[in-house]
Amino acid sequence: MNGSLQLDTLGTMHDEIRHKHQVVEMSCLVRDGVFWTRDVLRAHADKHHTPVPHPIAIAHFPDGRRMIRDGHHRSLATYIGGRAYLRHDEYRLEAYTYEMYAEINFEAGFVTPFDPRTEVRVPDFTAFRQEVFRLYARNPAEAVAFIRQNKSRYARPHTRNTLAQLAEHLRQSAIAEGIARGDLVADMAILGVSRETIKCLEESKWRIVSLQQLIERTAEELWYIGKLGQKGHQEITKALQHYHELEVLKTRRIQPASGA
Helix, strand or coil: CCCCEEECCCCCCCCCCCCHHHHHHHHHHHHCCCCCCHHHHHHHHHHHHCCCCCCCEECCCCCCCCEECCCHHHHHHHHHHCCCCECCCCCCCCCEEHHHHHEEEECCEECCCCCCCEECCCCCCCHHHHHHHHHHCCCCCHHHHHHHHHHCCEEEECCCCEHHHHHHHHHHHHHHHHHHHHHHHHHHHHCCCCHHHHHHHHCCCCCCCEEEHHHHCHHHHHHHHCCCCHHHHHHHHHHHCCHHHHHHHHHHHHHHHHHC
16 A cells, blocks of 8 residues: 655646646645545546546656656645645556656557656647547558657646646746736735735835735835834735635635625
């Protein structure tokens, strides 16, 4: 039987996450004590009328590296949800070699050869895969040539290859999206920033009322906002660390009202 597996020891085969909102929702479940067991996965599939997912698949290579092959969303949700490990019944180990990932295997449905030590697959290569199999049905040699000539459509050099890096990217992306939306500092109340802290920012010499204005200030500059205090700094820091949760929390607040 597998033991628990520390998430910070795992590499990733993707450096982007397609369904960010879903990851944040799942991280809330993790905080509530959920484990990704077969029963939990089946109940979720029944509720949403989708196939039951397999356990998280961990590729184990001869050099000792372990990388998430399938289940990046659950793994990231677990990590940002505050649990540092996968339990024995949430994952399975699979023996792989790097040579296996470098080979095209039409029979196994593997048509995206890459080197997981230095590359990642793009978040969604469905269209590419479908095109490959259309070509394969007509001319296998043509399909092989197409794969070799179009690697950029399914893989690229990795910029992030750990869950910690993926989590930080999720946070930074959420902040960038918030700036693009024109989010206000007042919106951060839902993330635990008090009215007093929001007022201190508004009344500072920089008149900070927007997320963009807040991000433009350095930590040292914020320390010089006299009335902010350690408590206010902690509120801001924690809110920015959890900014990826903002839209989900807004949705949760709106839903009861709309159903009333």
